[in-house]
Amino acid sequence: MIANFITYLSFLVKSTNQHGVHSPFVYNLLTKCLYKRPRRHYNRTKNLVLKSIPYFNIKHVLWHGHAEFKKEIAACYPHVIFGSPPYDLVLVEELPQINFDFLMEKGEIHNDTVFVITNLFKTNKRDWKQLINTKDITVSIDAFWCGILFIRKEQEKEHFTIRI
Secondary structure (H helix, E strand, C coil): CHHHHHHHHHHHHHCECHHHCCCHHHHHHHHHHHCCCCCCCCCHHHHHHHHHHHHCCCCEEEEECCHHHHHHHHHHCCCCEECCCCEEEEEECCCCCCCHHHHHHCCCEEEEEEEEECCHHHCCHHHHHHHHCCCCCCEEEECCCCEEEECCCCCCCEEEEECC
């Protein structure tokens, strides 16, 4: 319990908001999507996912986790199709639950696929660092409660620690 509190305080010291971000892509994501009202869910991670679906025009989702949240997504966005590639959004509860290289090789993900790791603070930090150092991942956001990864070939590799 105390270790989690200290970890969170460390995150708060290292993190920034939209004013410390110099990437137009991430700045727009924060100001036009994630920081925009209203909240879609009381849970921060679920709120992030529910706001991201219309922002990125997500139609195909790969979900590895509790069926309860999958039902919430389907209720809010009936047009979303689960389990049908190519995936626009890949949701993972914890690392390493999914093989990103395998998805790339099979062509099940594309340049604009968004990855959300929903329990990042429970994930081994070594697995997270290994994943963000993967050559295909160009933008990574550590939001403490969750991690967001992007494969954007048109962008330089950058990592952000952001308060959401």
